[in-house]
Amino acid sequence: MDFQNYFPIWTKLTTSQQEQLLGGLMERNVSKGTVLHNGNMDCTGLLLVKTGQLRAYILSDEGREITIYRLFDRDMCLFSASCIMRSIQFDVTIEAEKDTVIWIIPADLYQGIMAESAPVANYTNELMATRFSDVMWLVEQIMWKSLDKRVAAFLLEETSIEGTNTLKITHEAIANHLGSHREVITRMLRYFQSEGMVNLSRGTVEITDTHKLESLCDN
Amino acid sequence: MDFQNYFPIWTKLTTSQQEQLLGGLMERNVSKGTVLHNGNMDCTGLLLVKTGQLRAYILSDEGREITIYRLFDRDMCLFSASCIMRSIQFDVTIEAEKDTVIWIIPADLYQGIMAESAPVANYTNELMATRFSDVMWLVEQIMWKSLDKRVAAFLLEETSIEGTNTLKITHEAIANHLGSHREVITRMLRYFQSEGMVNLSRGTVEITDTHKLESLCDN
Numbered sequence: 001m002d003f004q005n006y007f008p009i010w011t012k013l014t015t016s017q018q019e020q021l022l023g024g025l026m027e028r029n030v031s032k033g034t035v036l037h038n039g040n041m042d043c044t045g046l047l048l049v050k051t052g053q054l055r056a057y058i059l060s061d062e063g064r065e066i067t068i069y070r071l072f073d074r075d076m077c078l079f080s081a082s083c084i085m086r087s088i089q090f091d092v093t094i095e096a097e098k099d100t101v102i103w104i105i106p107a108d109l110y111q112g113i114m115a116e117s118a119p120v121a122n123y124t125n126e127l128m129a130t131r132f133s134d135v136m137w138l139v140e141q142i143m144w145k146s147l148d149k150r151v152a153a154f155l156l157e158e159t160s161i162e163g164t165n166t167l168k169i170t171h172e173a174i175a176n177h178l179g180s181h182r183e184v185i186t187r188m189l190r191y192f193q194s195e196g197m198v199n200l201s202r203g204t205v206e207i208t209d210t211h212k213l214e215s216l217c218d219n
Numbered sequence: 220m221d222f223q224n225y226f227p228i229w230t231k232l233t234t235s236q237q238e239q240l241l242g243g244l245m246e247r248n249v250s251k252g253t254v255l256h257n258g259n260m261d262c263t264g265l266l267l268v269k270t271g272q273l274r275a276y277i278l279s280d281e282g283r284e285i286t287i288y289r290l291f292d293r294d295m296c297l298f299s300a301s302c303i304m305r306s307i308q309f310d311v312t313i314e315a316e317k318d319t320v321i322w323i324i325p326a327d328l329y330q331g332i333m334a335e336s337a338p339v340a341n342y343t344n345e346l347m348a349t350r351f352s353d354v355m356w357l358v359e360q361i362m363w364k365s366l367d368k369r370v371a372a373f374l375l376e377e378t379s380i381e382g383t384n385t386l387k388i389t390h391e392a393i394a395n396h397l398g399s400h401r402e403v404i405t406r407m408l409r410y411f412q413s414e415g416m417v418n419l420s421r422g423t424v425e426i427t428d429t430h431k432l433e434s435l436c437d438n
Contacts, residue, residue: 020288060357060363067356087348090355114341121340124332128347129306135310136277137356139287142361146281179362 003103012119016115026108030096036080039091041060043107049075052100053161055090057176066179068092069134072161078127082106084114142179151180151188152216153206155198164206174205188207222322225267225293231338243328249315255299256357258310262302263327271319272380276395287311287397288353289380297346300326303333307428336391361398369397371435374417374426382428393424 003025004010010018027050030036036054037044047054056079072079082088084107114120128153141150154177158167171185178185189205192198197213199206207213223229224243224264229237241420255273256263266273273290275298301307303326333339360369373396377386382413390404403428408424411417416432418425426432 022327058359060359062363064363066358068355085345085348086242087345089349089352089354114337114344116337118335118337118340121337121344124318125340125344125347126304126306129304130308132347132351132391133306133308133355135351135358136287137247139285139354139358139361140277140279140309141356143281144281148338191265 003048006047006050006103009119009123011157013113013117017113017117017120018114020109021105024106026104026106028103030100030103030106030147032096033102034096036095036102037077037092037095039093044094044104044123045107045121046081046110047071047077047094048103049073049077050101052096053098054102054103055095055097055131055177057095058090058092064179064181065176066138067177069131069136070097076127078124078131079106080083081110083107084111084203088101125132127184147178147180147184148191149217149219150190151192152213154178154219155205156210156213159207167207168203169207170203171206223269225269227323228338228342232332232336234434235299236332236336236339239328239332240324243325245325247321247323249319249321249413251300253315253316253317254312255315256296256311256313258312263299263301263313264326265297265324265329266290266313266323267324269320269322271315271321271438272317273319274314274316274323274396276314277311283398283400284395284434285357286396287357289316297343300324300329303325303330325349328402349361366397366399366403367407367410368436368438370404370411371416371432373397374424375429375432375436376431378426384429386424386426386435387422388424389422 003022013021042097049071051073054077055067056069056077057065059065062195066101069070078090079088080094114124151174154174155167158169159165171189172182175182175185189198189200193200194214197207197209220432222241232240255266266340268290270292272287273296275288275290275296276284276286278284296313298307298311299313326406338381370393373393374386377388378384390408391401394401408419413417416428418427
């Protein structure tokens, strides 16, 4: 499968725009853990995920993290090319959560096409609206939901992404997704274990009662 | 001053698009406190502020509020027309914070022009990026900043908006901006008063030491 099949508005581009894109594209294999973009880097470009998984997060001055969204196969990352819009006044860090194959579209190339193409500009609008919705969901979670519900929802989301109830994840990593501290997450997971919802062992969280976790979330 | 002078990309529209816009526009005077849009309403349309002040906020199931951004003269409100983009998956409430004069651009009219006009689609992108930046700022505040700093920053912002150090605002209203509870805000303001930073009387918060409030924020 080639780029053409992954870029949803390919057929709405002119032949010249298609040629420009194909001429400027770069395909890259990145290993799990690689930081693809952060606020200090130059404008990396738009990232289209062929296969794999990326995580976008923000960092506090003290080094605390919180995940703002994740990207999977066929998702496009816009904020690694934040230079294309002057109104984007925030920095995100983009990291590969799994070994990932991406296409990089250079920012200036995309910007040029977007300036002249209503379909590309409207597609970009929908991309931004999708991420905006992710962040609004996050605001609602951190404002109105207690941490036990957020941890439960995170564990359920992970089992869905990974397709297994046995998650290879550290307490530190969970804390970094949720903007919390490792000690706080450890205490919460031990409480979940005492309630029979999870089983903890080194580097692993096994979900043993999905229904109980779900009802905790919905409560 | 007319609509043409307030709509920043007016000259980038075709004559036909200009006529469509002028033909579909509605000008409205709304009194302070009017709810212009909420999630249950039909798609209200885009709101362009001629003069006045709007507040966009979200509501929890329990009725708690948090302000996500505010709009002043010449600002455009996009999320009152969230139906124009299917990827906008969240609801905001828009309320007039002062007596306000707005133009309403019907959503379907704007959507039609945006679909064919790259300048309008790119302008809309910049609008959304601006609000996105507001919300990312909010996420950073609620994740990494303690409430004392957030209350101090809010009071300083208000004095700047209102052009006075004597704010006519209730503790309840401050709580609704910050997603907190009235009792918590009252306790915080009393602490600020004991530190000589504010002076409290019924319905009024007077800022008496701006420098001390500022250094609390920056701390």
